[in-house]
Amino acid sequence: MTYIAKPKLRHPGLPTNKLGFTHRDYEGSISTLCAGCGHDSISSALIQACFELDIEPHRVAKLSGIGCSSKTPDYLLGNSHGFNAVHGRMPSVLTGANLANRDLIYLGVSGDGDSASIGLGQFAHCLRRGVNMVYICENNGVYGLTKGQFSATADKGSKSKTAVNSDSPIDLVGLALILGASFVARSFSGDKKQLVPLIKAAIAHRGSAIIDVVSPCVQFNNNPQSTKSYDFVREHNDAVNRIDFIEPRAEIKADYEPGSVIDIAQHDGSILRLSKIDPAYDPHDRAKAMAYLQERHMAGEVVTGLLYLEENSDDLHHHLNTVEAPLNRLGEAELCPGSKALDAINESYR
Ligand SMILES: Cc1ncc(C[n+]2csc(CCOP(=O)(O)OP(=O)(O)O)c2C)c(N)n1
Numbered sequence: 091m092t093y094i095a096k097p098k099l100r101h102p103g104l105p106t107n108k109l110g111f112t113h114r115d116y117e118g119s120i121s122t123l124c125a126g127c128g129h130d131s132i133s134s135a136l137i138q139a140c141f142e143l144d145i146e147p148h149r150v151a152k153l154s155g156i157g158c159s160s161k162t163p164d165y166l167l168g169n170s171h172g173f174n175a176v177h178g179r180m181p182s183v184l185t186g187a188n189l190a191n192r193d194l195i196y197l198g199v200s201g202d203g204d205s206a207s208i209g210l211g212q213f214a215h216c217l218r219r220g221v222n223m224v225y226i227c228e229n230n231g232v233y234g235l236t237k238g239q240f241s242a243t244a245d246k247g248s249k250s251k252t253a254v255n256s257d258s259p260i261d262l263v264g265l266a267l268i269l270g271a272s273f274v275a276r277s278f279s280g281d282k283k284q285l286v287p288l289i290k291a292a293i294a295h296r297g298s299a300i301i302d303v304v305s306p307c308v309q310f311n312n313n314p315q316s317t318k319s320y321d322f323v324r325e326h327n328d329a330v331n332r333i334d335f336i337e338p339r340a341e342i343k344a345d346y347e348p349g350s351v352i353d354i355a356q357h358d359g360s361i362l363r364l365s366k367i368d369p370a371y372d373p374h375d376r377a378k379a380m381a382y383l384q385e386r387h388m389a390g391e392v393v394t395g396l397l398y399l400e401e402n403s404d405d406l407h408h409h410l411n412t413v414e415a416p417l418n419r420l421g422e423a424e425l426c427p428g429s430k431a432l433d434a435i436n437e438s439y440r
């Protein structure tokens with residue numbers, strides 16, 4: 091319950107990271123979600139990723155919309171900045187915050203209703219603009235919070251207690267590829283080994299990173315026929331690769347069979363070591379990734395892993411040539427340079 095404070099006492103032997111923080115320092119309030127909800131596992135993966143990356147919690151801004159999924163930022167990173175926006179409007183609030191202060195790590199948490207129904211336009215524009223963020227869609231195929239109506243990602247022919255869905259589903263990963271997102275991944279809330287390194291890599295990525303996480307709703311959409319159920323994903327998970335996230339300057343120790351592994355350097359010096367499960371899958375080829383997704387979808391498979399990565403990607407700040415400093419660190423002289431400077435700007439557009 092969010093109003094019940096977590097006990098402050100902790101075991102003195104709890105492991106700490108380089109900052110001296112324990113796992114508990116990255117937690118938030120007690121979850122109010124249903125026991126077994128996939129969303130809680132995603133919160134736990136986010137906490138683990140931030141702990142392992144030694145992130146100072148005050149450097150994170152977590153934003154969300156409305157839904158069970160959008161409640162989850164309250165259950166993690168209790169010492170970070172947070173903003174719970176209107177249903178489907180998280181991306182525009184995140185874009186504004188990011189433009190005002192590029193120094194924070196932006197974490198956008200959303201649901202399939204929030205992103206693919208009411209917020210579809212917002213989802214599209216923040217990805218195509220290259221806003222530097224990690225966008226997590228906790229995808230269960232239903233509007234969990236409002237009692238299980240089909241969302242726009244629900245499979246055609248899905249059955250609820252009262253209806254059959256006749257609409258075609260939106261594939262958020264396919265859409266993100268078309269829209270130009272520079273980091274596109276899909277994972278499963280029940281596969282923390284895959285999800286945690288993907289989150290770490292997405293945080294280190296510069297540009298718009300999206301992870302569509304299949305996250306079963308145990309209350310309304312966990313029947314074995316649903317492609318968003320625990321049983322279905324476990325049986326039909328086509329993982330094309332697995333990644334190890336290697337921090338900047340860390341020693342690379344493990345031995346791998348040549349050919350099965352590729353190393354990808356990110357702009358911050360970190361390395362993504364990609365173990366290819368499907369040797370033919372190339373995460374650098376946007377068009378082939380789209381074709382592969384379609385093909386496997388027709389075969390009834392859920393493709394997971396790092397699906398596309400644009401190396402040396404840029405973000406919205408680069409495109410707009412904005413100032414390096416966050417706006418709250420600029421003085422009045424820089425923010426209001428006077429009428430002469432404004433005249434010069436206007437003149438440059440004539
Ligand atoms: C403008 C507006 N329209 C409708 C609603 C009602 N509403 C609340 S949550 C929700 C759907 C949430 O679904 P999803 O984003 O998939 O989250 P989940 O609960 O499944 O995690 C809807 C339609 C609302 N809060 N605001």
Ligand code: SF4
Pocket residue numbers: 122123124126127128129158159230234235306307308309310
């Ligand atoms: S209704 Fe579904 S999505 Fe919401 S908390 Fe319960 S299991 Fe999770």
Ligand SMILES: [Mg+2]
Pocket residue numbers: 157201202203228229230231232233234241
């Ligand atoms: Mg949902």
